[in-house]
Amino acid sequence: MPPMPRVAALAAVALALSGCGIASGDERITLNVLAASSLTEAFEELGTAYGAAARNVTVRFEFAGSQDLAMDVEEREPADVLATADQASMDTVADRVTGRRAFAYNSMTIAVAPGNPRHVQGLASLADRRLRVVLGGPIVPVGRYAAQVLAKAGVVVRPRSEEADARTVLTRVRTGAADAGIVYVTDMRSAGIAATSVPIPAQQNVTATYFAAALRASAHEEAAKDFVAWLRSSTATAILRKYGFPTP
Amino acid sequence: MLVLPALIGLAFLVLPLLGLLVRAPWSTLGTRLARPEILDALRLSLLSATLATLLCLLLGVPLAWVLARIDFPGRRLVRALVTVPLVLPPVVGGVALLLALGRNGLVGHWLDRWFGLTLPFTTAGVVLAEAFVALPFLVISVEGAVRAADLRYEDAAATLGASRWTTFRRVTLPLIAPGVGAGAVLCWARALGEFGATITFAGNLPGRTQTMPLAVYLALENDPQAAIVLSLVLLAVSVVVLAGLRGRWVS
Amino acid sequence: MIDARLVVRRAAFTLDLALTAAPGEVVALLGPNGAGKTTALRALAGLTPLSEGHLHVDGEPWHDRPAERRAVGVVFQDYLLFPHLSALENVAFGPRCQGVGRREARRLAAEWLERVGLSDQAARRPRTLSGGQAQRVALARALAVRPRLLLLDEPLSALDAHTRLTVRAGLRRHLAAFDGVAVLVTHDALDAMALADRLVVIENGAVVQEGTPAHVARHPRTDYVARLVGLNLYRGTAGGHSVVLPGDAVTFNTAEALDGEVFLAFPPSAVALFRTRPDGSPRNLWEATVGGIEPHADQIRVHLEGPVPAAADVTPAALAELRLAEGDRVWAAVKATETHAYPA
Numbered sequence: 129m130p131p132m133p134r135v136a137a138l139a140a141v142a143l144a145l146s147g148c149g150i151a152s153g154d155e156r157i158t159l160n161v162l163a164a165s166s167l168t169e170a171f172e173e174l175g176t177a178y179g180a181a182a183r184n185v186t187v188r189f190e191f192a193g194s195q196d197l198a199m200d201v202e203e204r205e206p207a208d209v210l211a212t213a214d215q216a217s218m219d220t221v222a223d224r225v226t227g228r229r230a231f232a233y234n235s236m237t238i239a240v241a242p243g244n245p246r247h248v249q250g251l252a253s254l255a256d257r258r259l260r261v262v263l264g265g266p267i268v269p270v271g272r273y274a275a276q277v278l279a280k281a282g283v284v285v286r287p288r289s290e291e292a293d294a295r296t297v298l299t300r301v302r303t304g305a306a307d308a309g310i311v312y313v314t315d316m317r318s319a320g321i322a323a324t325s326v327p328i329p330a331q332q333n334v335t336a337t338y339f340a341a342a343l344r345a346s347a348h349e350e351a352a353k354d355f356v357a358w359l360r361s362s363t364a365t366a367i368l369r370k371y372g373f374p375t376p
Numbered sequence: 377m378l379v380l381p382a383l384i385g386l387a388f389l390v391l392p393l394l395g396l397l398v399r400a401p402w403s404t405l406g407t408r409l410a411r412p413e414i415l416d417a418l419r420l421s422l423l424s425a426t427l428a429t430l431l432c433l434l435l436g437v438p439l440a441w442v443l444a445r446i447d448f449p450g451r452r453l454v455r456a457l458v459t460v461p462l463v464l465p466p467v468v469g470g471v472a473l474l475l476a477l478g479r480n481g482l483v484g485h486w487l488d489r490w491f492g493l494t495l496p497f498t499t500a501g502v503v504l505a506e507a508f509v510a511l512p513f514l515v516i517s518v519e520g521a522v523r524a525a526d527l528r529y530e531d532a533a534a535t536l537g538a539s540r541w542t543t544f545r546r547v548t549l550p551l552i553a554p555g556v557g558a559g560a561v562l563c564w565a566r567a568l569g570e571f572g573a574t575i576t577f578a579g580n581l582p583g584r585t586q587t588m589p590l591a592v593y594l595a596l597e598n599d600p601q602a603a604i605v606l607s608l609v610l611l612a613v614s615v616v617v618l619a620g621l622r623g624r625w626v627s
Numbered sequence: 628m629i630d631a632r633l634v635v636r637r638a639a640f641t642l643d644l645a646l647t648a649a650p651g652e653v654v655a656l657l658g659p660n661g662a663g664k665t666t667a668l669r670a671l672a673g674l675t676p677l678s679e680g681h682l683h684v685d686g687e688p689w690h691d692r693p694a695e696r697r698a699v700g701v702v703f704q705d706y707l708l709f710p711h712l713s714a715l716e717n718v719a720f721g722p723r724c725q726g727v728g729r730r731e732a733r734r735l736a737a738e739w740l741e742r743v744g745l746s747d748q749a750a751r752r753p754r755t756l757s758g759g760q761a762q763r764v765a766l767a768r769a770l771a772v773r774p775r776l777l778l779l780d781e782p783l784s785a786l787d788a789h790t791r792l793t794v795r796a797g798l799r800r801h802l803a804a805f806d807g808v809a810v811l812v813t814h815d816a817l818d819a820m821a822l823a824d825r826l827v828v829i830e831n832g833a834v835v836q837e838g839t840p841a842h843v844a845r846h847p848r849t850d851y852v853a854r855l856v857g858l859n860l861y862r863g864t865a866g867g868h869s870v871v872l873p874g875d876a877v878t879f880n881t882a883e884a885l886d887g888e889v890f891l892a893f894p895p896s897a898v899a900l901f902r903t904r905p906d907g908s909p910r911n912l913w914e915a916t917v918g919g920i921e922p923h924a925d926q927i928r929v930h931l932e933g934p935v936p937a938a939a940d941v942t943p944a945a946l947a948e949l950r951l952a953e954g955d956r957v958w959a960a961v962k963a964t965e966t967h968a969y970p971a
Contacts, residue, residue, distance in 0.1 A: 199600065260479075260497065265580065265594055288497035289579025290586075292594060300579070304480035305496045531674050532707040534694035536772055537724035546720070550711040 157351050158186045160206070162197040164213035164269070164338065166234065166294055166312050170371035171211070177363055178355065185351055193293045194269050201225075201343060208346040209355055211338060213312075214269040218339045225341035226349070231359040232338040232373040236277050237313045238326040239301045246307050248326050251281040254308055262297050262306040263287040270294035273334050274310035281332045298323065312336065314372040338373070393611065400608055401601045408605045416583045417591040418609060424499060424587060425567040428506035432514045432563045435507075437556060440518035441544070455519075462512045469508055470576025477504065478577075501578035502585050506567035513566050514559040521555020522548070561621045568614055629776060629808050633670045634679035635663075642666050642832040643680075648808040648825075655811045655823030659851055663832040664812040665704075668778050671810060673697045684775055684808075695724070700769030702779040706761050708753035714764045715740060715749040721772035739767035743797070759790040766801060777802075777809040783818050795821055816855035820844065828852055846969050847892060858892040859937045862971060865889040869910070870968055876934035877913045880963035888971040895928060897965035898939035901958040902949055912960045917953050920946070931959055 163171050168191045175187040190207070192200070194217035201210055201221045210225060212218045218228060240248045246259060254261050263285065264271025271290060278285055288306060291297045298315050300306035302322045316325045340359055342352035358364055365375040401408070408414070443455055461469055477484040477495050487493040495501040529551060533543040549556070571589035578585040580594065588610045595603040628649050635642040642663040648654045656664045669675035671682065673694035682690040689697050700721075708717050718736035727735065740749050743763040753761055762782065769777060782798060783791050799822055802809050813819050819826055820840040828836040828843065828851070836848045847853035853860030863870040865885040871878050872891075879891055905912070915931035922928070926940040929951065939959060941949070951957065 260494075262497075262579070267594065267599075287581065289581050291580060292575075303474060303478065305474065305478055305579075526707075528703065528707050529709060531669075531672075531694070532701065532703060532709070533720070533724075534674065535672050535697075535699055535701040536721035536768070537695050538720070539695055539724075542724060547709060550709070553711070 156184050156186065157348050158188055159208045159348060159351055159355055160188050160190065161209040161211065161355070162190050162192070162200055162207045163211040164194045164197065165191045166213055166270075166314055167191065167211060167232075167338070169318065170314075170368055170373060173367050173371075174359075174364055177367060178358060181358065181363065182351075182354065185355070187355065206345070206347075207343055208348055208352040209340060209342055211340040211359075212269075213336055213338055214272065215337055215339060216272070217269065218341065224344050226344055227353045227356050228339055228341035229356060229360070230337045230376055231340050231356075231364070232368050232375050234312045234314055234336040234338065234373055235333045236273050236310050236328055236336075237316060238308055238328060239298055239311045239316060239319065239323045240308045240326055241301065241304060242321060242324050244324050244326060248308050250326065251278060251283045251328060251332060254278070254285045254310075255283050257286065260288050260305070260307040261285050262289045262291060262300040262309040264294060264297055264310075265290035265292060268293055269336065270297060270311065273312075273336055276334045277310060277328060277332060280334070281328075317372050396604060396607055396611070400604050404601075405605060408602060409609065413582055413591070414606060414609065417586055417588045417606070418613070420499065420502070420583065420586065421568060421588040421610070422613070424502045424506055425564050425570075427503045428510055428567040429514075429560055429564040431503060431507045432511045432567075433556070433560060436511050436514040436559070436563075437518055437549075440515045441522055441548075443515070444519045444522035458515050459512050461509050466509055466570065466572030466574075467576050470505060470573035473505060473508060473573065473577040477501075496577055497579045497581065497585060499578075499584055502574050502587060505573040505577040506570045509570055509573050510563040510566040513562040514556075517559030517562060518552060518555050521552035521559075524555075525551045557621070561618060564621075565614060565618055568610070629671075629682065629684045631671065631682040632680035633667055633677060633682070635666050635670055635675055636678040640832060642670070644827075644829065644832070644834060646810075646827065648810070650808060651806055652825065653802050653809045653811060653823045655813055655819035655826050656829055657813060657816065657819045657826050657855070658829035659814060662829045664814070664829055665780060666832075667829070668701075668780050668810065668812045671776065672699050672701050672778055698773065698775045700772050700774030700777045702762070702765045702769045702777075702782050704781045705785055706753075706765035708756075708761055708764055708768070710753055713750050713752060714745065714756065714760075717753065717764055718768045718771050721768060725772065735771060736767075739771045740764070743767045743801070757790070758786045759794045762786065762794055763797065766798065770801070770805070775807040777805055777807055779809065779811045781813055781815075782811065784813070784815065798822060845892075845967065846890065848890060848971075853892065858894055859898070861891045861935070863889060863891055865968060868963075870966075872935060874934065878910050879961070879966055879968075880908075880910045881966050881968040882964055883968045885968055885970060889968045890971050891966060891968045893961050893966045895923075895938040895940040896926070897961050898931075898937060899960045900929065900939055900941060900945070900949060900951070901960070904958050905960060911963060911966070912958060915957055915959050917951055917955045917957060919953060920951060929957075931957070935959075 171189055175189060178185065178187050194212040194214055197210060197212060198217045198220045201207065201224055210221065238248060240246065253259065263274045266272065266275060270293065289300065291300065294311050294315050297309040298311050298319055301309045302319060316323065340356045342349055342356055346352045368375050439458070443451065474481060474496065476482050479488050479494050479496065484495065495504060525548060529547050530543050533547045538546065569589060571593065574587060575590050580586050580590050588606060592603050592606045592610065595606055629647065631646045633642060633644045633646065640663065644667050656667055658664050666675060670677055673692060677690055681688065709720065712720065715733060715736050718739050719732040722732040722735050723729065737746065737749060740746050743766060745760060745763055748756060748760055756764065783795055786794055795818065802822060811822055823840060826838060826840055826843045827834055830849060830851055836843060836852055843852065844856045847856055847858055847860050850860060861872055863872045865887060868881055868884050869878050870881055870889055870891050881891065913935045915933040915935065917929055918932040919930040920927060923940060927943055927946045929939045929941060931937045931939060937959065
C-alpha cells in the first residue's frame with residue numbers, strides 16, 4: 129500500500145513510540161480501538177467510563193470511516209479492537225477478528241436547513257430535481273444505507289455530490305450548499321440548531337448495526353474481548369443511548 | 377560535492393513512484409483501465425485542468441502585466457495576496473471559496489438570486505477551485521517574464537504606429553511567450569493534481585465533479601488496487617504532457 | 628519641415644534644444660555621451676514627454692501626440708527588430724498598424740526590402756541576420772511607415788569598421804532619397820560629417836555649435852568639437868595678424884587679420900618639435916613637457932603639457948631622432964600659414 133495522508137498513520141507512529149506491547153499480570157495495558165467516526169462523541173465518554181471500570185486499562189481511540197478502519201486492520205494498524213458502523217465492513221476482515229458482536233443500532237434521517245424552508249416531507253420529496261440533495265458515496269456505509277432507504281421507498285434521487293462520510297453530508301446541509309442529505313439519526317445531535325431533521329418512517333428506514341470485535345493480531349486479546357463484552361453492560365448502553373444509539 | 381545530495385534528492389522523488397509501480401496490479405490493469413468511471417474521471421480531469429489553465433491565462437496574464445509594469449500604491453500587498461493560494465492549505469481554499477461563491481456566500485448568494493447560478497457541485501466549480509490554487513503559478517512566472525522583457529521593443533512598436541493594445545498583443549505577448557508557456561504548464565500541472573479545494577468546494581460526483589485525484593481518494597477507501605491504477609494513469613498522463621510541454625517551453 | 632524647442636527636465640539634467648530643419652535636410656545631433664542626444668531623439672519620437680516647448684512638423688503640432696500618432700520612423704541604436712517576426716514581418720508591422728491590409732502590407736514590405744537589397748533575406752529571423760543586414764531591415768521598417776520625420780539613433784555604432792563603410796554609403800543614398808526631415812544622433816564625427824547636411828553639436832543638454840560639416844570641421848568652438856575634428860583649439864585675443872593666448876603665454880602669427888576675442892586652431896601635424904630652442908622668430912614657439920606618446924595612424928602623437936597644451940603628430944623617424952620620453956622638455960613651433968583664427 130502507498131502511504132496515505134491521514135491521521136491514522138500518525139497515530140500509528142504515536143502508538144509505536146508509546147510502547148504498547150507485551151502485557152502481563154498487573155502491568156498497565158493500552159487498548160487501541162479503531163471506531164467508526166459516527167461513534168466519536170459516545171466512545172470518548174465510554175473510554176473514560178471504562179478506565180474507571182477496568183483500572184489497569186487505558187483506551188485510545190482512532191476514529192475514521194468504517195471502510196478506512198477495515199483497511200487499516202488489513203494493511204497496517206497494530207490495533208486491538210475494531211468497531212464498525214455496518215456489517216459489511218466487519219465482514220471484509222472476518223478472518224482477522226474474534227468475538228464479534230452487535231452493540232448498538234442507528235437509523236437514517238433526512239437533514240434539511242433549519243426550519244425546513246424547502247418543505248421536505250419525506251423521502252419522496254428528494255426526487256425533486258430542483259432540490260439539491262447530497263448523499264454519501266455508494267462505497268461508504270452512510271451512502272449504502274441511504275441507497276437502501278431510497279430503494280425501499282422506491283425513490284430515485286440524483287445527488288449533487290457523493291461525499292466520503294456522513295459528517296461531510298451534514299456539513300453540506302449546514303452550510304446551505306445542499307438542501308437535503310441523508311445522514312445518521314445520531315449525527316443530528318451534533319448539528320444542534322444548524323439543521324432540522326425530517327424523520328424517515330420505520331417501514332422505509334433501515335437499521336444500521338454497529339459491530340465490535342477483538343483483533344486476532346492483538347497483543348492483548350483477552351483485554352480486547354473484555355472491552356467488547358463490556359460494550360453490552362448497563363453502564364455502556366446508558367452512555368450509548370444518551371448519544372442517541374438504540375442498543376440490543 | 378553536489379552529486380550525492382542530488383542523487384538522494386532524485387531518489388526521494390522517484391522512490392514513491394517506484395512503490396506505486398511495484399504494487400500495481402499489472403495482470404488486471406487492462407480490464408481496470410477500460411472501466412468507464414476511470415475514463416470519465418480522466419476526461420473530466422483533463423477538461424477541467426485545461427479550462428482552469430485557460431481561465432488563469434485570461435486573468436493571470438493581465439494581472440501579471442499590471443504587477444510588473446504599473447506602479448500603484450499597495451502593489452507589494454497585492455503581490456503578496458496573489459501568492460496566498462500557494463501557502464493556503466487547499467481545503468481551506470475550498471472553504472474560502474464556499475464562503476465567497478457558495479450558495480450562501482458573499483457573492484454566491486447574489487449569483488444564485490439574480491442568475492440562478494450556483495457553482496458548488498458543478499464542473500464550473502471544479503474549474504474555479506483548480507484555477508484558484510493554480511493561478512499563482514502562472515502569475516509569478518509571467519510577471520518575471522514581463523519584468524525581464526526589453527521595454528524598448530514596445531517603444532519601437534509605438535513609433536511604428538501600434539496602439540498600446542496592439543503592442544501588447546503583437547509585441548509584448550510574443551516576447552513573454554516562453555514565460556507564459558512555462559507558467560501555463562505549471563498551472564496546468566497544479567490544476568490536474570488538485571484535490572482539497574475541489575472536493576471541498578465542488579463536491580464529488582462521478583462524471584461531473586469527480587476528477588482523478590478525487591477518484592483516487594475514494595477508491596483508496598474501498599479498492600486500493602483501483603486507487604493504484606488511477607494514480608498510475610494520472611501519473612502517466614501528467615508525465616507525458618509535462619515532458620512534451622516543458623521541452624518546448626521551459627529551457 | 629520641423630520647428631521644435633525641446634525642453635526635458637530631469638533631476639540632474641536639463642535638455643533645452645531649439646531645432647529647425649527643412650524638408651529633405653539631414654541634421655546630425657552630435658555630442659559626447661550624456662549630452663542629451665538620445666533624450667532629444669526620444670522627445671522628437673514622442674517616447675519622452677516634453678517638460679516645455681513645442682514640436683511642429685509641416686505646421687502641425689506634434690508635441691501633444693503620443694508616439695503612435697506621429698508620422699515618425701525610428702532606427703534604434705541596436706535596431707530593436709522584433710525577434711519573433713521575420714524580416715518581412717518586421718517591415719510590414721508599421722503598415723499593418725496604419726490599417727493597411729495584410730497582403731498589401733506584405734507587398735509594401737517586400738518592396739522596401741528590395742530597396743535596401745535584402746529581398747532574399749525576407750523570411751529570416753533578425754537573430755540570423757548580420758549586423759549590416761539588420762541595420763538595413765531596421766531602416767526599411769522605419770521608412771515603410773512613410774514618415775515625415777526620420778530619426779536614427781547611432782545607426783552605425785553597432786557595426787564593425789568594414790561593414791560600417793558599406794552600410795554608411797547605403798544609408799547615405801537612402802537619406803538622400805528621403806524627402807522628409809531626417810535627424811541623426813551620433814557621437815562619431817565621421818558618421819555625422821558623411822551623412823548630415825548640418826551638424827548640431829550638443830553638450831550638457833544645450834547646443835554649443837551648429838553649421839555645415841565643413842564649417843564645423845574648420846571652426847570648432849569647444850574642446851569637444853576640436854577633439855572630434857582633430858584640431859588643437861585655443862581662445863585668445865587678436866590684434867591684426869597676431870593672437871595672444873591668455874596669460875601672454877604665447878603669441879601666434881596668423882594668416883587672418885582679426886580683432887578681439889578669437890578662436891585659434893591648428894592640426895597636430897602642423898606642430899614641429901625641437902630638443903633645443905630653434906633660432907628665429909619667438910612667435911608661434913613655446914616650451915612644453917611631453918605628457919604622453921602614442922601611435923596615431925601611421926604617425927606618432929605626442930601630447931604636450933604646459934601653458935599651451937597641444938597634440939603634435941610626428942613621424943616615427945623624427946621621434947627616434949628626438950629620442951623623446953615622457954617628462955622631457957621640448958620646444959614646439961607652428962607655421963603661421965597652418966593656423967586658422969576665427970571670431971569667438
